[in-house]
Amino acid sequence: MTMKLEDKHIGIGSLLEEGQQYLGKKYQANGKPVANGRDEVSVKQEANGKCGMPRKSLNVYSWQEIQKHNQETDQWLVINRKVYDVTSWANRHPGGRRILNHYAGEDATDVFRAMHLDLDFVKLYLKPLLIGELAPEEPSQERNKSPQLVKDFQELRRTLEAMNMFTANPVFFFLHFVQILILEILAWLMVWYFGTGWLVTIFISFLLTISQGLSTTWWNNRHLQHHVKTNVYPKDPDIDMGALFLLGELQPVKYGKMKIKYINYEKQHLYFYILGLPLLVPVYFNLESIQLMCFQRCWRDIAWVSSFYIRHFITFGPFYGIFGTILLIYFIKLIESPWITFITQMSHIPMKMSKEENRDWLSTQVLATCNVEQSFFNDWSTGHLNFQIEHHLFPTMPHHNYHKVEPLVRALCAQHGLQYVKKPMFEAFGDIARALKKSAALWMDAYYETGSRVSTSTHM
Incomplete structure (x- = not known):
């Protein structure tokens, strides 16, 4: 039987039924599944390996x-x-x-x-x-974990593997490579033909917001922690914004009770637009990346990042000069930073943040993550990261398959009473500021309440 995953109108029941057939499940006359060979093995036998060996x-x-x-x-x-x-x-x-x-x-x-x-x-x-x-x-x-929930998620994983959802489509990635190549060539041709005027420079900067020039080791060390313990404080580095921002419900209260006020957190939802959006990539990400490469002597990363700058110097150096090319590179990063900040933060900052609760994998990701509605623009402009729930549940899955597995994930969440959050893109953008404002209010309550108590006890 061939599955037509491209048909978006296929019912979730049909998908689950066909997925189960891939796993070789047999059914009794009453419709209840008969345990397969794996389920028939007792816990003791499974722990000791295959029977008779x-x-x-x-x-x-x-x-x-x-x-x-x-x-x-x-x-x-x-x-x-x-x-x-x-x-x-x-x-x-x-x-x-x-x-x-x-x-x-x-x-x-x-x-x-x-x-x-x-x-x-x-x-x-x-x-x-x-x-x-x-x-x-x-x-x-x-x-403390639900055995049935864990079992059902693992069954879903096996279903998706049988459906080849973890197999990449080379055409998809080839087209992305061609897109990058075309945009870089177009940018060079525009400078070559029209010169280096401000309008041309601004326009090509938008075209060139397609590559980062950051350490892969730094990204892996940071991003993988974010994936395995999403929104878990202090294990997820993405929710530790240092002295600039207080996120969630726990950190603001903690800072407030300790009378910590490095900056006016009451306004953090406002200076997020002034500092967070434009400076995340060119300042924060770049400094962390350079620091890790130098301190850990990641020569491969140094060579890779250097090739990024060398390519830009070779391509645009003859037109802008060395200093002008450096400015161009960081102007590009300044332009791309707001979009990257929105895309990376919209699915997590408004969601649940907590200390370690040792939840199962499915609950950990669904409670801390949300999706943005699908459209051609949303998919293309975010690299399919608008499907953050699927991205977090299956980080090794090619991005182009996220929309195909979404119905199965939604059905599993509904089965176990987990809220599957999906929003329009601009609502998701706005929720970042609303979440920051809510956290700021919690900090203010704790900060000024602590202050009043200290003042009262002093007078006594």
Whole structure:
């Protein structure tokens, strides 16, 4: 049976039914599913491997014991009921040591599957780290998580894999490359033909807002943390804006009670437009990127970022000179910064921010993330990142498949009572400022209430 995923009017029930057929599910006469071979294996048998296959016995651990190993110098985690000591491996982890620490003492099955595309390759690194397995009487996840929700999400993942939703379409990425090439050539031709006047410079700057020139190591270390613990304070670096902005409900109250006022947070929703929008990329992102490359001596990144600047100097240096080309590059970044800021912040700042609650993978992402409505412009201008929920649930999935899996994700959320938030783009933009204003009000209440109490106690 061939699935026609391109048909947007296909019913969600049909999609789920066909997806289940990919998994080889059998049904009884009463319509209830018969457990497949994987489900028939008991927890004890699953923990000990396939039936009838002798192997070396492993130590068994309870969740209570595993959860004690959640420190930076002592990190255990669980993947598919197997217990791994990743303490010694953390500093060599390609995604950065902090990601492993974020899941120390927890079940990391779904995040492990979400963040790694080639599991067979990655599992080679897991073998030497294996120290045991969950005791047969222990559930596969921590007791605070819903086993049915976790099971249903993992079933959805297997369905999408069977539907080839993790297979990239080369044409899609080739067209994006051609788009970049055409815009850069067009920008050069305009300068060559019309000169370097202000109108021409402004116009080509908009054309060239297509590449960043940032360290990939910096981006991975930062962005992967954001993905694995979205909106979890202080594990998600994207919600730590230093002294400039207070986000969510917890941080403003904390700062207020501690009488911290680095800046007038009452106006943060206003200076977001003055400082946050234009300076995020050319100042904040660039300085962090340069700092990491230099301090960690990331020579490959240095070479890559240098090639970005060299290409611009070769292309536009003859027209603008060295100093003029530098100004052009940062003018381009100044123009692209507001759009990138809106796109990256609209789906998270207005959503739930919390301390570590050790939720399941689906709940963690859906509660902290929202989507923006689909349209040709929204898809093209955001690189399909208007589907942030799907992007966070399946970060290795090619972007062009997000809209195809959205109905399945929505159905699963509805089944488990999770609110799936989807907004018009400009409403999402406005919600950033509204969320900042709400956080500022919480800070003001805590700040001035603390102040009044201190004043009263002083007079007493």
